[in-house]
Amino acid sequence: GAGVSQSPSNKVTEKGKDVELRCDPISGHTALYWYRQSLGQGLEFLIYFQGNSAPDKSGLPSDRFSAERTGGSVSTLTIQRTQQEDSAVYLCASSLVFTAKNIQYFGAGTRLSVL
């Protein structure tokens, strides 16, 4: 059984460019979560999916951030017109059922650097 897979593992982009970050959850996991981890900071909750639906998008930092999930599986986090403050590690997690009490399994993250 493969774990949560994120790609790319590292992404360097120029300010103003758009980026797409991909998350492949564990097969059969219905819930999927995105977090942002900045240097010296904790894990900042961004958004979660229950199936393909995202009931709560209030954690997204700005309207430049969006996410989608298709087929109840793969999710993509898109950041438009990237800014230097977007530089961070973006982590994805999945769990078998939707409740934050359920064990969340994390991927290794995508390290985004905006120059």
Added chain:
Amino acid sequence: QQQVKQSPQSLIVQKGGISIINCAYENTAFDYFPWYQQFPGKGPALLIAIRPDVSEKKEGRFTISFNKSAKQFSLHIMDSQPGDSATYFCAAHNTDKLIFGTGTRLQVFP
């Protein structure tokens, strides 16, 4: 209200010693408190968790102590080992999300 305050930011312990990491919260609606362990280059992994109706939970060398009246909880690592060197995050569950502390970087020296 939604914050979880974690201390210390970093901790250095000698092998065999006890590592203690503390967290505090304000929101009494939090109903589940997990601890996650993160090694460099990896995502966090669940270590141990506790519900607020329990004052202590022990799993091997790892113990959570929970003080509901003080709204504080802590992780104790007994007989700390170099392999325990990692970043530890406390978290609290509310409604539909986990709120994480800022993390503690633990270094255990032989």
